[in-house]
Amino acid sequence: MKYKASILIATLIAITLLACETKPQTAASTTEETSVDALVMPEVNEATGLVMDETxxxxxxxxxxxxxxxxxxxxxxxxxxxxxxxxxxxxxxxxxxxxxxxxxxxxxxxxxYGPVETGRRENLRVEEWYEL
Ligand code: HEC
The missing domain is CATH 1.10.760 (Cytochrome Bc1 Complex; Chain D, domain 2)
Incomplete structure (x- = not known):
């Protein structure tokens, strides 16, 4: 009985900790997504693929x-x-x-066409593929 109770308490603590931890994270990543969306890909000319602006x-x-x-x-x-x-x-x-x-x-x-593309993550760098 004592054993079951401590498992229950441990589970409750774990759930509480998880709930506390995930909330701010989701909030942060949502803000990040919004700011990335604000930098949405500029309009591109269909024939050449070049970004269209005054230049x-x-x-x-x-x-x-x-x-x-x-x-x-x-x-x-x-x-x-x-x-x-x-x-x-x-x-x-x-x-x-x-x-x-x-x-x-x-x-x-x-x-x-600078070294880092804004609004897009870098390609994954896979050092080694593992066998499935
Ligand atoms: C008078 C002709 C000419 C014009 C105009 C020209 N280029 Fe080039 N460019 C070349 C030639 C020739 C090459 C070499 C092509 C090849 O290797 O197949 C080249 C290569 C390049 C390369 C590849 C370089 C590399 O290291 O691989 C880039 C990038 C480039 N040009 C950008 C531009 C940009 C930007 C402009 C305008 C500011 C421009 N070019 C205007 C002739 C020109």
Missing amino acids: FPLIIANCTSCHSAKLITQNRATREGWSSMIDWMQATQGLWQFDDHEPQILDYLAKY
Whole structure:
């Protein structure tokens, strides 16, 4: 009898602890989801896959005449990284100089095609698959 009672008490304590612990967690993750939703994927141009904003026409005019826009959308780089890719294309691939537009183009590339995608978790890193 004593034994059963202590199991019952232990169970009640466990349930209480669980209830206390899960509540704030759910609240926190809901807020997080809401803030991620606020950053929802920007509108993307269907033909090129490029994000559409006020710089989009500049990107179409300067970055899609030699190669597919996929080279851009599949790449991720910092502003410096994009800058050196542009330098490389200007030095070796016949890309023209942008003059005044370069900062705006770099802002666009770093914002939408920077190293970390906003609103999306990183890919899982699986070190080793286990046999089922
Ligand atoms: C004058 C032609 C030309 C224009 C315009 C041009 N590129 Fe390129 N770009 C190239 C060539 C050529 C390559 C090499 C393609 C290949 O390797 O298949 C290249 C490669 C790339 C790559 C891949 C680089 C790598 O390291 O793999 C990216 C990213 C890129 N371009 C982005 C851009 C962006 C952004 C713009 C506009 C600012 C742009 N390109 C405009 C010619 C151009």
